[in-house]
Amino acid sequence: MxxxxxxxxxxxxxxxxxxxxxxxxxxxxxxxxxxxxxxxxxxxxxxxxxxxxxxxxxxxxxxxxxxxxxxxxxxxxxxxxxxxxxxxxxxxxxxxxxxxxxxxxxxxxxxxxxxxxxxxxxxxxxxxxxxxxxxxxxxxxxxxxxxxxxxxxxxxxxxxxxxxxxxxxxxxxxxxxxxxxxxxxxxxxxxxxxxxxxxxxxxxxxxxxxxxxxxxxxxxxxxxxxxxxxxxxxxxxxxxxxxxxxxxxxxxxxEVLAEEYLLEDAEYVIVAYGTAARAARTAIGELRGKGIRAGMIRPISLYPFPVEHLKRLDRSRVKFLLDTEMTLPVQMMDDIRLAVADAIPVHSCGRSGGVILTNEEIVEAVELAIAKEAR
Amino acid sequence: MEKKITVAGFGGQGVMVIGQMLGYASCKAGRNALFLPKYGPEQRGGTANCSVTISDGEIGAPVSRYVDTLIAMNQPSLEKFLGSVRPGGIILLNSSLCRWEGKRTDVRVAEIQADAIALEIGSPKVANIVVIGAYIQLSGALSEQEMLDAIEEKLGKRPELLEMNRKALRTGMERVTLKE
Structure with a gap:
């Protein structure tokens, strides 16, 4: 001891x-x-x-x-x-x-x-x-x-x-x-x-x-x-x-707690909490550096889930959401989809099993989703 | 300014202490810092590594694919993390225990004979402090005084310990060499 x-x-x-x-x-x-x-x-x-x-x-x-x-x-x-x-x-x-x-x-x-x-x-x-x-x-x-x-x-x-x-x-x-x-x-x-x-x-x-x-x-x-x-x-x-x-x-x-990060003009919105949200914050800086308007909703209270924050997203501007978590398959997906009632497509990005998620992987996931949506 | 550093070596080489001391000193100096240890279930003899971020702004990702600096305390750590240094970044080698084989030409390589210098000073335990000295000299991330304040606060105020640490830090700063 x-x-x-x-x-x-x-x-x-x-x-x-x-x-x-x-x-x-x-x-x-x-x-x-x-x-x-x-x-x-x-x-x-x-x-x-x-x-x-x-x-x-x-x-x-x-x-x-x-x-x-x-x-x-x-x-x-x-x-x-x-x-x-x-x-x-x-x-x-x-x-x-x-x-x-x-x-x-x-x-x-x-x-x-x-x-x-x-x-x-x-x-x-x-x-x-x-x-x-x-x-x-x-x-x-x-x-x-x-x-x-x-x-x-x-x-x-x-x-x-x-x-x-x-x-x-x-x-x-x-x-x-x-x-x-x-x-x-x-x-x-x-x-x-x-x-x-x-x-x-x-x-x-x-x-x-x-x-x-x-x-x-x-x-x-x-x-x-x-x-x-x-x-x-x-x-x-x-x-x-x-x-x-x-x-x-x-x-x-x-009791709902959530942070809205650079949502004002965001076309691509990452939904992430905990460490995944930190990696997303860095990724958003890098994406914006490339002219890609990304933002984030970071649930702080996971229950109650910030449904209203997702509901009030501008559906004419936001092209997709990216559920980003350090677990596979991602687990917030159902809550996110219920909140936006499938009016906005939801993609996912994650690592699992104890592998840390890096900002570079999130940047790549956003770019991949942009390419998919363009098809 | 944001600097990301990986420190890697055997368990017992003071790898975590290097990372923590850089964090403590940055926090004390009013900057933001993040220290993240990574180890497996083993206690001694296994590998240990940690990530440190020193920043003037808010720190996002605790770990990125690429770092600015790799501090390699032994050969296996050098091999393992060689590819994680961004082009133009620095690799600081403990040349008492590792050899540079020139596997990359797009990074700067610096050497410090940490274990040999520590023995010279009088204790193998201060090899990690020698490395801290070498790092702050190379990166300019922290001043000698900022580092000493943290070392004094965290690693003991006993005069003989403090003197040895002070000497190790200074010698590390003086003897680090950049390879051409």
Missing amino acids: TKSRDPSALPAGKEGIMERQFLKGNEAVAEAAILAGCRFFAGYPITPQNEIPEYMSRRMPAAGGVFLQGESETASVCMVYGAASVGTLAMTSSSGPGISLKAEGISTLAGACLPAVIVNVMRGGPGLGAIQAAQSDYLHATKALGHGGFRVIVLAPSTVQEAIDLTYKAFGLAVQYRNPVMVLMDGWIGSMMEPVTLPEAKEPVTFSYTGWGAKYFNPSGVGVNVVTSCLLEPEYQELLNIRAGEMYEEWKEK
């Missing part, structure tokens, strides 16, 4: 705030969680997210919280359920295969209306896949993180600074909606280092379970402090489902 650094030397000190630092994505996410008031972390090792639990193991006790390495992924997410049940802001992190193992627990958190933050630092899949970075879990995160038909807000950073800001925000959303929130980053964001500024430390909030939660859909449960995702009576379960549905609709109104 390597020698621990002095926890007081870590960046949360008062002097540390606002100072520009050079931090690794995974460590930055862990620090952002603590600054947001997270005081419980449980996890189990898996590449490429290991720096999150490693950082938490020395930083969380210093912040007055609890770090636990569970005996498995399943145990870890259940410990998070326990911490949330007694009103503590809690987090767990993993990568693809580990998130699958946490699926039961995440569904149970959603069923019991408990807030928690889950970080997925994606690698190549399916199965154990590759340990290198990929964007292989879009469908899992946005459509069905577990059984039972629930949704979570999914936030996807494309820089280390954004990973900090979105993790910090995720805790607020989890408490506000009493629902788990997922931060979905690819392994490159987790392992890269960039200059960042950390936000202010928030006092850890504690929330009471009494008076809300799944049990309160049953009038006879009011006043009883029981945390459960099991309602038994079908009518009360249905009430919970209806309320959840209303909440998801509310997210579509209030």
